[in-house]
Amino acid sequence: MKILTAISVLAISCAAAFAQxxxxxxYPAEIRPGGYATYRVTLKNADGASVNPADIPVPADLEIAGxxxxxxxSFINGKMSxxxxLDFAMVAGNEGEYTVPxxxxxxxxxxxxxxxxxxKVSASAPASAPQRMVGFPSFAAPARRQSHAYDDxxxxxxxxxxKLPREKIYVGETIKCELVLSFDKSLFENGYRLEQVVPxxxxxxxxxxxxxxxxxxxxxxKALVIYxxxxxxxxxxxxxxxxxxxxVLNREISLDDIMGMSMMDRLLSMGSGRRIRFNAPMKPMKLKILPLPAEGKPKNFTGAIGKxxxxxxxxxxxxxxVGEPCTIVAKIAGTGNxxxxxxxxxxxxxxWKTYKPxxxxxxxxxxxxYIGIKTFEYTAVPKAADLSQAPRVAFNYFDxxxxxxxxxxxxxxxxxVAPTIRSKTVREAQEEAAKPAPAFSKISEGVRTENSANLFSxxxxxxxxxxxxxxxxxxxAHRLRARRLETDPAYAKKTEYSAKARAALREALASADSPDAKKFFTAAREALRYALAASSPEEARSLSLKDALARSEEIGLGDAQTAAIKAVFDGADALEFGGGDAGASGRGELAKNLAETVRQILK
Structure with a gap:
């Protein structure tokens, strides 16, 4: 129920020619406690505007008394404005500053x-001579006295x-509490109804x-409201x-109230009640907040406090x-921060190579x-074959x-976890090596000539x-190379990885100017991985940035080549796992440095 019905503001249509x-x-802007001031709203050329006093955001401890x-x-240059x-008498009982937002x-x-x-309500405010404000009913003074009576x-x-569940509270702990508003039942017996509570x-x-x-x-x-x-x-x-x-309480209007109202307020109050605003304070509660104990604190403490x-x-x-990513999902349930x-x-x-979850x-x-389930998703990439289990999640919290x-x-x-390339077994290589080589000395056997002098000349x-x-x-030469490929896994790996590095490099250079940044960075990283792993025992797809930088230091690459390796790996990781943007500018220069880097690694 509203205190007053909406006050419609009507003006003639020609007023639209002026700004609304x-x-x-x-007025005045400063009064003493128990005094009243006028909150004035002036609408200029606002044809059709309406003001409902109940919609005015009046702060607590202020009450509209009338x-x-x-x-x-007026006519200005032949046009009517x-x-x-609208004046609202405001009663203030306590000192302080009250702002209508x-x-x-x-x-x-x-x-x-x-x-x-x-x-501003202050005991030091200038005293104002008691006078009746023009247009306001004479019940303002009784209303002030009544407001003080309500407060008391x-x-x-x-x-x-x-109300808190316990006295021991730790810093960073999220603790559940109850804000309890209690009412004397006699209030409701005397005609009061609870209309609103704003904690x-x-x-x-x-x-x-x-x-x-x-x-x-x-x-x-029990006449309680619990938040x-x-x-x-x-x-x-x-x-x-x-x-x-x-x-905010609403009380039914009594005969005494009606006798103290103006005719307008009587009409506006019909069918409703008198709204009374009251600020319920709480006695400050002093709490001693304990620091988290140092004893037994895990090295990688998650900061979780609760159950x-x-x-x-x-x-x-x-x-x-090896080199293929998987997702590790950890779900933590409970109550706390x-x-x-x-x-x-x-x-x-x-x-494993892991990324920020x-x-x-x-x-x-x-x-x-305060209550729920928090989920963490980790991206992990195996760097070696034949791993039997994924990394385990080490969770900790403070109770x-x-x-x-x-x-x-x-x-x-x-x-x-399987390796990316499977070489022939040693047994197969030995069997191939045991096969007899062709008898090249017999190729010219059986060749005869009757006139050797003529033949040789x-x-x-x-x-x-x-x-x-x-x-x-x-x-x-072909057979020797084939036999070496079959019997020397390191040579076979170098040959295969070198070819794959050059093929990936061609793909990266072809897509350097393409709008598809992921295609460029993925191919560029593959070219570097195969080139760097060609002469090392590591698998190409498991090669991380840390491994690549260590390998480049072994080879003796320069600063420009090392910077190119880092830029390629960071860009590829940002696009593949982080959902980031590796950027499109500078890719042409990076492609040139990439080509030179791969060439130096494979030479």
Whole structure:
């Protein structure tokens, strides 16, 4: 129910020729406690605008004691303009500064902006002679006395209290609490009805508290309104914690009230009640915030404080090859400070390359971030073959109830990691080596001539002999190379990796000017991996940036080539795992440095 019905502001249509504006302010701007001031709203040329007093964001401890309205018309250069002045008598009982914030006044399909206005209430304010304000009813003074009576009565009938589950609270801990507003049942027996409660954080210098988003629990039997929220201490030490609640009560209008009202207020109050605003304070609560103990604190403490469990850890895919990425997903459930929980470390990741994990949170506490499941997703790439299990998740947290740290290590998850290239076995190589070589000495056997002198003097004889010898040498070289490829895995690997490095380099150079940055960086990284691994025992696809830089130092590459290696690996990782942008500028220069780097590695 609204205090008053909407006051419609009507003006003639020709007023639209002038700008539509709103002016607001308090007159006087400073009064003594128990005095009153006029909150004035002036609408100029606002045809169709309407002001509902109940929509004015009046601060707590201020009360609208009456209203008046006046209208003025004027002719300027043959055009008519209009203005409507709405005066609201405001009663203030306590010292302080009261600000009506900026608000909007509806005007058809749009709205007008009303600026903020501030009233100062001080015992040292200039005294004003008692006088009746023009247009206001004479009930303003009784209303002030009645407001003081309400304040005195409510101080004994409405209390605000903060309840915590325990006295020991640690810094960084998210702790659940209840803000309880209690009412004396006699209020409701005397015709009061609770219309609105707005809890507010009054003193939170050393604490963090989310907004009150959950609906309160109302216990009508005990006349209680309970708001549940959480607080997080930000610093260790002794600090005050204080809340307040802006309460709006509605009381049925009595005969005495009607006798003290003007005719306009009587008409506006029909069918509603008298709204009474009251600020329910809370006695400041001094809390001693404890620091986290140093004893037993894990080296890689996640920052989690509360009650948690490592609910689930999975790896996908669990069958992969060296250099192929997999995703390790860890889900942590419980209650506590999820927003301050860092990613757990991975245990046993020496043979894996890992990247910074992504995290997400499923809140189950009404947007308070106190109860739910936090998920971490790690990208891991095996650097060696025949690994039997993925890295394990090493989670830890601090339990504020026991005052001790808890460490959990996930169960092993089996994986199968195959090498990227399978060479022939030693047995197969030995079998090939045992095969007899061709008898080249018998090639010319059985050749006879009756006239050897003529044969040896013929130039065609020597040409044919040279051709036979050249073919035999080529055949022998081919067989020797084939046998070496079969019997020397290192030579075979170098030959194959060199060819793959050159093919990947051609692909990278062809896509250097392409808008597809990922294609360029992926091919460039493959070219470097195959080139660097060609003469080393490492597999190409498992070669990390750290491995590549160490290998380049062994080879003796220059600063420009080392910088090119780092730029290629960083760019490829950013596009593949981080979802980042490796950038399109400077790719032409990088391609030139890449070609020179691969050439120097393979020479």
């Amino acid at each position: 504006t709103v002016e607001t302010g308090f 209203t008046s309205r006046s209208q003025n018309y 209009s203005s409507v002045t 900026a608000w909007k006044i509806p005007l058809g399909s749009k709205s007008l902006d009303a600026a903020a206005a501030t009233l 009565s409510f101080k004994n009938s409405i209390t605000l209290e903060l 507010q954080i009054k003193n939170m210098d050393a604490f963090e508290c989310p907004k009150f988003t959950e609906e309160p629990v109302i216990d009508r039997e 549940r929220t959480v607080i997080t201490p930000l610093k260790a030490g002794e600090y005050d914690l204080e809340f307040s609640a802006a309460v 948690f469990e490592l609910a689930e850890v999975s790896v996908s895919p669990d069958a992969l090859s 999820f927003n301050r929980m860092n990613a757990p470390a991975l245990d046993g990741a020496r043979d 992504k995290s997400s949170f499923a809140d189950e506490s009404g947007n308070q971030g 504020p109830e026991t005052g001790k740290y808890v460490e959990e290590l996930s169960e092993p998850v089996a994986v199968s 013929s130039k065609w004889f020597w040409v044919s002999q040279a051709a036979i010898l050249a073919a035999a040498a080529a055949f022998v």
